[in-house]
Amino acid sequence: MDILLIDQESEVLDLLENLIRFASPEGNGWSIQKTNKPEDAVQLALQNGFDLVVMDPRFSEKWGLPLIKTIREVRPRTTVIVLCNCGSDLCSLYCRDRYREFGVNHHVDKTKGLLGIPGMVRDCQRNAAVC
Numbered sequence: 001m002d003i004l005l006i007d008q009e010s011e012v013l014d015l016l017e018n019l020i021r022f023a024s025p026e027g028n029g030w031s032i033q034k035t036n037k038p039e040d041a042v043q044l045a046l047q048n049g050f051d052l053v054v055m056d057p058r059f060s061e062k063w064g065l066p067l068i069k070t071i072r073e074v075r076p077r078t079t080v081i082v083l084c085n086c087g088s089d090l091c092s093l094y095c096r097d098r099y100r101e102f103g104v105n106h107h108v109d110k111t112k113g114l115l116g117i118p119g120m121v122r123d124c125q126r127n128a129a130v131c
């Protein structure tokens, strides 16, 4: 499975990478790329056929949300997990609906932690295997 991680903070990228590596079955060769540079993020996301993109749309004011839409158009089979940072009790309702309009598969409130990510990634792999 090819995975791309996009976040403006390199500590978050490292944490995500560790969590996802921890979730990966042994010896299956998941490839994980990560970037906090907006130009690289856009180029990578659109040029390579990633199975999964995990991104915080705040990585770029200009590109954050448009990139989600563009991935959906150009790479409809890519699973997109969005990280938000709102810390609101309404996150699971408001943000979910908002991001669903963009075609996002899952969204995670960073302020509540990233521990749900490994399970989502495993789900993604299961779905990919079915397709």
Ligand SMILES: [Zn+2]
Pocket (backbone or CB within 6 Å): 084, 085, 086, 087, 088, 090, 091, 092, 095, 109
């Ligand atoms: Zn939210």
